Amino acid sequence: MGRRAVLEGLATGVLAQPWRGVLIHAADSLNLPTLAQAALIHVGPPAALSGATSLALHGISVVADAVIHLSVPPAKRARSKPGLVVHRAEYEPSDVIELKGLPAFSLDLALADYLCAGDERTAFAAVDQAMTGLPPDHCRTLRENVRDRLVDRRDRRGIHRAQMLLALATGKAESPPESILRLIVVQAGFPVPDVQYEIPTVDGRLLYVLDLAWPELRIALEYDGFAAHEERHERDAERDERMAGRGWITIRATAVDLREPSRVLAELRDAFKLRLGHHA
Known part of the structure; x- marks a missing residue:
């Protein structure tokens, strides 16, 4: 390019110098x-x-x-x-x-x-x-x-x-936040949950897939990503009601809960107490 073109490129912001001795296009x-x-x-x-x-x-x-x-x-x-x-x-x-x-x-x-x-x-x-x-x-x-x-x-x-x-690690999580949520609950002392647990209909067709589940206790933990669930609150509530009719407790977590999981962990503890109490 020549010294003049290089200096002009740096001066105009077309070029950038991330480290000494190397130039790149600023757009890159x-x-x-x-x-x-x-x-x-x-x-x-x-x-x-x-x-x-x-x-x-x-x-x-x-x-x-x-x-x-x-x-x-x-x-x-x-x-x-x-x-x-x-x-x-x-x-x-x-x-x-x-x-x-x-x-x-x-x-x-x-x-x-x-x-x-x-x-x-x-x-x-x-x-x-x-x-x-x-x-x-x-x-x-x-x-x-x-x-x-x-x-x-x-x-x-x-x-x-x-x-x-x-x-x-299982490789079954549908997104990194779901992986992080699983780590949070395990580190909080809960049993390792099943990942992408399938709920079939009476005739064996796939009805729902749960992000995280403790099937023996019928407790589900679902991660609601903003982009995926913003317009789905009513549908999710209806699904949770149907799951409740099948004896399941469904707890929902969001990105906020990954940063501060105390609410989700408290709800999980209550669900486990309820289920284990019933078992007892």
Whole structure:
């Protein structure tokens, strides 16, 4: 482009310089692959995209993060900068694959790292999302590969938490908030609920699918996402009445309850007391 064109591009905002020595079109400042490639150019090889960045490139949308994460060998000189986190880690060439033309950690390694060091709820939703839609044998293989990565980790911090989250993941949740809701109730001491529990009609046809359920107690917990349920309050109320006619207690949670779950947990406790009292 030439020095003058570069300076003019920076001055007019057409170009942006996320880190020293690398330029991008300003319009691509929120484009993950572009930013990731800029980070790799800035740091220089050897380096591989890792953590949330690797997971996002693998299609795990719940970990969306504007900060770029990459890993370098311990001996390499590279420092974190605003918008760029450099991790030092021992890894093998076989741990790195190509995603969108960029070097990145394999899915099992990225998940293992994030389960240990990432935000707990996001990490659980990430591994659940990674399993979504996989055939049972592929899901089992992914779980085993991540478990092996955890066993092999030199840094043992977060291992116990990671193993618990991995064991709880099913890949059956329809959305990350449903995964997070499941984690909240389990951590609150409730039994692990069934995911996407099917309610059939008398003649065996599918009637309803419950987000979370304790079928032996006939307690259901449904997550109402704003976009999906804003216009469905009447239909949901009618469904809850029909379920009540079948002996079910239905509790509904929203995004607000994920941030402050005390109401949902209190209603769940009351429902469990009622059911267990009846059983007694």
